[in-house]
Amino acid sequence: MNEHAVRTEDLWKIYPQEPHPVEAVRGVDLVVAPGEFVVMAGPSGSGKTTVLNLLGGLTRPSRGKVWIEGREISALPDKALAKVRLSRIGFVFQSYNLLPVLTALENAEFTLLLQGMPVAERRRRVRRLFREIGLEGLEDRRPPRLSGGEQQRVAVARAVLGEPALVLADEPTANLDSATADALLDVMAQLNRDNGTTFVFSTHDPRVMERASRLIRLVDGRVAEEIVSSDAG
Amino acid sequence: MNRGTRDIWWRMAWRNLWRNRRRTFLTASALSFGFVAASLMMGLMNGMMEEMVSNGTEVVTGQIQIHAQAYRPERSIHDTMGGREGLDVGALVAVAEAQEGVTGVAPRLYGGGLVSSGDETVGAVLMGVDPEREPRVSRFASVFVEGRMPGPDEVAVGAALADKIGIAVGDEAVLVAPAADGSTANGLFTVSGIYRLDLGGFDDSYALLEMGTLQDFLVMDRGRIHEVAISVDRVRAADPVAERVAVAVAGLSPGLVTEPWSVFLGQLYFVVSLASAMNSVVAFMIFGMAIFGVANTMLLATFERRREFAVARALGTSGVALGRIVVYEGLLLGVVALAAGAALAFPLLAHVHANPIDLSAFVGTYSFMGSAIRPQLTVEYSFQEPLVSAVALLGTGVVSALLPAWRVARLPPADVLADR
Secondary structure, eight states, X not given: OOSOSEEEEEEEEEEOOSSSOEEEEEEEEEEEOTTOEEEEEOOTTSSHHHHHHHHTTSSOOSEEXXXXXXXXXXXXXXXXXXXXXXXXXXXXXXXXXXXXXXXXXXXXXXXHHHHXXXXXXXXXXXXXXXXXXXXXXXXXXXXXXXXXXHHHHHHHHHHHTTOOSEEEEESTTTTSOHHHHHHHHHHHHHHHHHHOOEEEEEESOHHHHHTOSEEEEEETTEEEEEEEOTTOO | OOHHHHHHHHHHHHHHHTXXXXXXXXXXXHHHHHHHHHHHHHHHHHHHHHHHHHHHIIIIIOSEEEEETTTTTTOOTTOOTTGGGOOOHHHHHHHHHTSTTEEEEEEEEEEEEEEEETTEEEEEEEEEEOTTTGGGTOSGGGOEEEEOSOOTXXXXXXXXXXXXXXXXXXXXXXXXXXXXXXXXXEEEXXXXXXXXXXXXXXXXTXXXXXXXXXXXXXXXXXXXXXXXXXXXSOGGGHHHHHHHHHHHHTTTSTTEEEEEHHHHTHHHHHHHHHHHHHHHHHHHHHHHXXXXXHHHHHHHHHHHTHHHHHHHHHTTOOHHHHHHHHXXXXXXXXXXXXXXXXXXXXXXXXXXXXXXXEOTTTOOOEEETTEEEOSEEOOOOOXXXXXXXXXXXXXXXXXXXXXXXXXXXXXXXXXHHTTO
């Protein structure tokens, strides 16, 4: 196993805007060990989402480097980067972002399908996870016929089913009521605990922060503070 | 790409197509209308060309002709088939008639002369025909406004020629012509009938005589003829029939030339070929215009879904795969439009084919390149035209999708997800 699930070095993201470029991320150094449950917190505009995008290879750093399981991804060409995302990174977005033309089951198995997994194995995995996270019976529903909590659980299923090294979740509870958010966090905590899946969150939500094994506060694109939970380890 | 991923791209493309049914309906309708318009225009153009070819070949010439090699273009009276000795006309006719696709064979003899009545005289082509066989190749026998085909010592003339010299059925006409032996032949013939082909050149300057009568008149043996005209079951398939006939008759006499109408009516063939090429241009123009409209709609549709594409990209879908979904959508849109267009076009084409649009209230019959064009719009169709339209339509769907596909393939996922 690699020593780090993800590591960054002097990570910068500068958006060229007039009249002044925007420095969204300014020199972030970060190391996340496999199986960590890391939360990045900070006010709006602090750079949380941008850091997640950089970690996930959705955007390229203006300066600095990102490693996923020891492999530097910052300079990879688009196609190779897509492969890394497909095989090693899972995403959970704030507004669910399920593909509306696919059913819950098809959404969940989407990455497995791209990975080329046989249909029987795909279906077996999806159905098992759906049972575990309370989505049984909803397999054939399309997103508009699912509640927000159900959609977000499908999104989590989609993110973790491919057994990625790292799941990046961008404010996953932002659009959920308290009970639903708690249930969703339970699901992710369980996956983290049982499967050793590494989670990196960005959030404003104190409930998410409470569950973090490590809390990283970002301010103005910089790491301002790191708090390691006493429960961690 | 494995089967699973291929299936999912098609599935997504198909479902995406029906997310905005009204837009899909309107876009597909535009393409369907293009298909109907292209099919109808090509069908009408074909109908006009078919009319030209039919009239150009069925009225007088036939679809295949056999001559002596030297006969054309001078058309000398001496250049009969088999030379001055002539040949066995019966055998030649029988061999030609036995070939697959041949529906009629008629021998002909030509001479140039004068037709007179009273003080009036006009120059005329004297055409020797076999009254029994000629109706299977030309329309002379069916267009008599008065009287009938000529028998021995009779002549039939066109209506315009009859008017010029003031003769009617039963009158006598004097024919004068240079004979094959160098003498000047002249004789008195009874007018057996007056025909009207409505074809310039034939109604005012042709005089028909029974073959034996004209051979005797021009001092030529029974074995001497200038032409064998042949009709075939399918006008457009005259070329291969001509090849078969040429092979079959080659042994009967040296120097026989067998030509299909595409050769001896070269100008007509050129016009028909041009029209055929025009059909492709018409299809290209109609669907070329449609491409811009459909591409614009697809750009809009993909722009509205750019967030979904960005998500799929973030999940590891390659840009090429996303572009493929859009191209599949374009192709499926084309298939839907084609199905609807075909459902509309084929009954319409069949209807106009069975019920030509009569334009006689606006224009009369027109003679063009030796062909009488009736004032009606009819549709002729084959597999080729709908196939060209179908390929053009499906191509339109795919080509329209290329720009949207290219843009989707290059979406920056982070920027799109951040609504930047």
